[in-house]
Structure formats: C-alpha cells, structure tokens
Amino acid sequence: MKKENLSLLVCPMCRKNLQAKPEEENADKTEIISGNLYCEACQIYFPIENKIPNLLPPDMREF
Template structure:
C-alpha cells in the first residue's frame, strides 16, 4: 500500500479517519501494518502490501 493512499482512504463503516501503524515497509510501499478507525475503533490489516478494507463483521 502506498502512503499516498492515506489522503483518500476512510473507514468503510463510519467514514472516519484512519490511523496508520506500520510494521514493515520498503522504499516504495507499506508491506505490513494496520489501519485503525479513530471514530469506531475498527481495525483493518495490511498484509503483503494489500489493505483489507472489508468491514470486520464481513471478514
């Protein structure tokens, strides 16, 4: 996932702002980490550079 996506991403559940936690990255993108909604506290994992933005109830 590219850091520039943070400018356009929002929580799919409540449209709140997402907070990024990076566990691993290279010079081009974030490889592992987590996106957490500041409003509803939903977590969205980032695995192998791909954010899983499915709502927690659907996963």
C-alpha cells in the same frame, strides 16, 4: 500500500479518516508492506497484508 494513498482512504463504517500503523515498510518508507489501518472513531483495525489493505468490516473478513 503506498503512504501517499492513505489520504484517499476512509473507514467503511463511519467515513472518518484512517491512521496507518505500519509493522513492516519498504527501505525508503514510502510503502507499507504489513500492518494496520485504524479508525479512531470506531476503534476498528483493518489489516494490511502484502501491501493490500483489507477494508471489509470485521464480521465479513475470513481468517
């Protein structure tokens, strides 16, 4: 996920801004490879895996 696109994403539950919590980034730190997006209002984490954010509500995710 490109960091520049973070400003376009909102929480699907409450529509508030999300914060990036990267675990792995590319060398120039412009992309998040894995980590989470966090909604402070809902206190929900949305995973980022292989550069793709999963914005499904927690009860709709398959693990």
